[in-house]
Structure formats: structure tokens, C-alpha cells
Amino acid sequence: MSALFTPLKLRSLEIPNRVWMSPMCMYSAAPDGPETGAPTDFHLTHLASRAAGGAGLVMAEATGVRPDGRISPWDLGLWNDRQQEAFARITAAIRSHGAVPAIQLAHAGRKASVDKPWLSDRSLTESEGGWQPVSPSAEPYPGLSVPHELTGEEIQQLVRDFADSARRALAAGFQVVEVHGAHGYLINSFLSPVSNHRTDAYGGSFENRLRFPLQVVDAVREPRRHRHRLGRQGQRPHRQAGRPGTQPGRHQPPKRRRRHRLRPRPARQRHHQRPGHLPDPAELVTAAPLPSFFRAGLRTRVPPAGPTPPGATMAEAYGMVHDSDRGVCPVTSDLERV
Ligand SMILES: Cc1cc2nc3c(=O)[nH]c(=O)nc-3n(C[C@H](O)[C@H](O)[C@H](O)COP(=O)(O)O)c2cc1C
Structure with missing residues (x-):
């Protein structure tokens, strides 16, 4: 086989197979009103049908951790109770087919507040439902609005926003959280000296540019740390066991110590068993963002051929059939090339 x-x-999560559905923005959530950013029947069908088809893991699209983190006004979000409740219905449906529900948490940074990609590639004005994007520096993405340069306090708030969304994701029944660290969005723009000209602790050296991405990953993993008492040592040598180049079992800590580490801490467990607080026994798994930073540059370019201009990104190569009456829906051959 x-x-x-x-x-x-x-870790403790078993995914039944390696056929996983990638996160794919559908630009189909309500852009305003009480249902803003909440998944609908459309998203339920879109995600649960892949689970019914046998995918082992189904990942919900890039989901904004706050309103200004959405790529477009039609993106999903996870910053309030209504959105959390609507996601819970979706995770239950995915699980009922034996698949693992996953979500990609994102902040689009200076590439936020744009139109549906198959309609135009410009920033939206406030009267069109747009907003001023934010970024490490007031350096616009080519062709888009000038972003607001984040203050130190706003950066700390963003770290908390990622953590809050991760807590909500876990409470909604997601078992995997991926942090979107690619595609020129906020985390990516902190890393790159092209978009990050800061002179404080978040800019300049590579270590400084990495500070925000690592703070986000640490904060997102925090709910999981509270649930299971895992080692807090920086090295965690037992994790190395079984990896290529290591001798299985060689770095295992003594059995007595391991049992102690894995036993839930009673006080914290009680805290998280309060009604409405992390009720799911699932363990949150977070994807490390670094490999995707490197993959992103390779994967977002579509080979220049046919009607697509050289250097076109994937965003120009997909769209919704029901928007084709706007006259700009991409041709099928572009979709096939993606
Ligand atoms: C319609 C569409 C929407 C996408 N939305 C996202 C997204 O929300 N987050 C993301 O990281 N990648 C997004 N991507 C990229 C895909 O997740 C995936 O990485 C890409 O299609 C390449 O997958 P492959 O290597 O399996 O062919 C999107 C791609 C498409 C076609």
C-alpha cells in the first residue's frame, strides 16, 4: 500500500492519511454586519465535502485573527464568539467523516484590504468596505495602499490576537493550527528587509526581524502548553529520538521523569475545564512557519505561459464561476496550470 x-x-494526534486539503481563500464570507467573517453553509460544504471524500486533514482558509488582518472583506475571521460558534459546526462535520479539522490563522499585513482577486488587484477604499493596512514599516506593497507603521504596543496586541484566535480555534474543535508565515503577509513582511525598515527590537538584524514571528508561534502554542505538562527545556532532547542521524531512544529522559512531565497539572487542568474554555481533549498542533517562508517564494509564481503575463501570481489564476459575468474570470487553462 x-x-x-x-x-x-x-505528537498525540493521528491523521488517518497524508492526503490533506490546502487552505484556500474562498472570498465568500459576509463582509459586514453581525455575520462578518463567520463561515457559512458555503464553507461547510466546501470543507466537509473534502472530508467526506477521504482527505485525512482539511484546513480552513487563511482566517484573519482580527478584522484588519483579512486579505479582503470577504475572508473568514476568528476573533468573536459568533465566528467560533459557526466554526464549531464545521469542525464537527469534518470530524464526523473521520478527518482532522485544521485552520490557518493569518494576518495579511500590508496586503490586506484588497478586492476579490479575480475582480481587480487593487486596494479597496473605505467606502468600498476597505481599511488602511498595517505593516512593520510604512512601505506599501507595490500597487497597494500605504500601510500604517505598527507601534510597539500594536505589535504586542497582534501577538495576543494570534493567541486569542488559537484559543478560539481549539474551543471550536480544531486539532491543528497553522500560522500563515508566507505570501508577503504580516509575518513575512517582518522577516523581509524589503518591507521591514524598523530600527527597534523588531527590525534590523535577522534575529530582530524574526522576533515577531517567534513571539506569535510561542503565543499560539501557549494554550497547548497549558493543557499538557510538557517539558519546558529549550532543547527537549527526547523529541530528537528516532529522527535521521539520531539513535532511537538514546536521548530519552529517564522514565520516571517523563511520566511526571506528561501528567496534566491539576490546577491548570481545572482552569481549562471551566464551561466554554477549551472543552475539547484534542491536542493543538502548530506548524512551524520557517519552512513555509522559504517555500513561499518558490510556490507562488505561476510559469509565464499562454495568456497569463510573466511573473503573474496564483491570485490571477483563480476565480469563482458565478463572478464570470463580470467579464474578468480567468480562463480554465490558467486554473489547470495552477
Ligand atoms: C483558490 C486558492 C486559494 C488559496 N488560498 C490560500 C490560503 O488561504 N492560504 C495559503 O497558505 N495558501 C493558499 N493558496 C495556496 C494553496 O494552499 C496551495 O499552497 C497551492 O495551491 C499549491 O498547492 P500544491 O503544492 O498542493 O499544488 C490558495 C490557492 C488557491 C488555488
Whole structure:
């Protein structure tokens, strides 16, 4: 049997196979009103149908951790109770088919507040439902609005926003959280000296540019740390066991110590068993963002061929059939090339 159809274990989570659905923005959420950013029947069908088809893991699209973090006004968000409740229905449906529900948490940074990509590639004005984007520096993405340069306090708030969304994701039944660190969005723009000209602790050296991404990852993993008492040592040598180049079991800590580490801490467990607070026994798994930074540059470019101009991004190569009457829906051959 192909390894594709064998289970994959990530810490305590077992994913039934390696066919996973990528996060894909659908630009189909309500842009305003009480249902802003909440998944609808459309998203339920879109995600649950892949689970019914047998995908082992189904990942919801880039989901804004706050309103100004959405790529467009039609993106999903996870910053309030209504959105959390609507996601819970979706995770239950995905799980009912035996798949693992996952979500990609995102902030679009200076690339936020744009139109649906198949309609135009420009920033939206406030009267069109747009907003001023934010970024490490007031350096616009080519062709888009000039972003507001984040203050130190606003950066700290963003770290908390990622953490709050992760807590909500866990409470809604998601078992995997991926932090979107690619595609020129906020985390990516802190990393790059092209978009980050800061002179404080978040800019300049590579270590400084990495500070915000790492703070976000730490904060997102925090709910999981509260649930299971795992080692807090920086090295965590037992994790190395079984990796290529290591001798299985060699770095295992003594058995007595491991049992102690894995036992839930009673006080904290009681805290999280309060009604409405992290009720799901699932363990949150977070994806490390660094590999995707490197992959992103390779993966977002579509080969220049046919009607697509050289250097076109994938955003120009997809769209919704029901928007084709606007006359700008991309041709099918572009979709096939993606
Ligand atoms: C319609 C569409 C929407 C996408 N939205 C997202 C997204 O929300 N987040 C993301 O990281 N990638 C997004 N992507 C990229 C895909 O997740 C995926 O990385 C890409 O299609 C390449 O996948 P492949 O390597 O399996 O072919 C999107 C792609 C498409 C076609």
C-alpha cells in the first residue's frame, strides 16, 4: 500500500492519511454586519465535502485573527464568539467523516484590504468596505495602499490576537493550527528587509526581524502548553529520538521523569475545564512557519505561459464561476496550470 494512505502521527494526534486539503481563500464570507467573517453553509460544504471524500486533514482558509488582518472583506475571521460558534459546526462535520479539522490563522499585513482577486488587484477604499493596512514599516506593497507603521504596543496586541484566535480555534474543535508565515503577509513582511525598515527590537538584524514571528508561534502554542505538562527545556532532547542521524531512544529522559512531565497539572487542568474554555481533549498542533517562508517564494509564481503575463501570481489564476459575468474570470487553462 502506498505510504500516502497510511496514518501520520504528530505528537498525540493521528491523521488517518497524508492526503490533506490546502487552505484556500474562498472570498465568500459576509463582509459586514453581525455575520462578518463567520463561515457559512458555503464553507461547510466546501470543507466537509473534502472530508467526506477521504482527505485525512482539511484546513480552513487563511482566517484573519482580527478584522484588519483579512486579505479582503470577504475572508473568514476568528476573533468573536459568533465566528467560533459557526466554526464549531464545521469542525464537527469534518470530524464526523473521520478527518482532522485544521485552520490557518493569518494576518495579511500590508496586503490586506484588497478586492476579490479575480475582480481587480487593487486596494479597496473605505467606502468600498476597505481599511488602511498595517505593516512593520510604512512601505506599501507595490500597487497597494500605504500601510500604517505598527507601534510597539500594536505589535504586542497582534501577538495576543494570534493567541486569542488559537484559543478560539481549539474551543471550536480544531486539532491543528497553522500560522500563515508566507505570501508577503504580516509575518513575512517582518522577516523581509524589503518591507521591514524598523530600527527597534523588531527590525534590523535577522534575529530582530524574526522576533515577531517567534513571539506569535510561542503565543499560539501557549494554550497547548497549558493543557499538557510538557517539558519546558529549550532543547527537549527526547523529541530528537528516532529522527535521521539520531539513535532511537538514546536521548530519552529517564522514565520516571517523563511520566511526571506528561501528567496534566491539576490546577491548570481545572482552569481549562471551566464551561466554554477549551472543552475539547484534542491536542493543538502548530506548524512551524520557517519552512513555509522559504517555500513561499518558490510556490507562488505561476510559469509565464499562454495568456497569463510573466511573473503573474496564483491570485490571477483563480476565480469563482458565478463572478464570470463580470467579464474578468480567468480562463480554465490558467486554473489547470495552477
Ligand atoms: C483558490 C486558492 C486559494 C488559496 N488560498 C490560500 C490560503 O488561504 N492560504 C495559503 O497558505 N495558501 C493558499 N493558496 C495556496 C494553496 O494552499 C496551495 O499552497 C497551492 O495551491 C499549491 O498547492 P500544491 O503544492 O498542493 O499544488 C490558495 C490557492 C488557491 C488555488
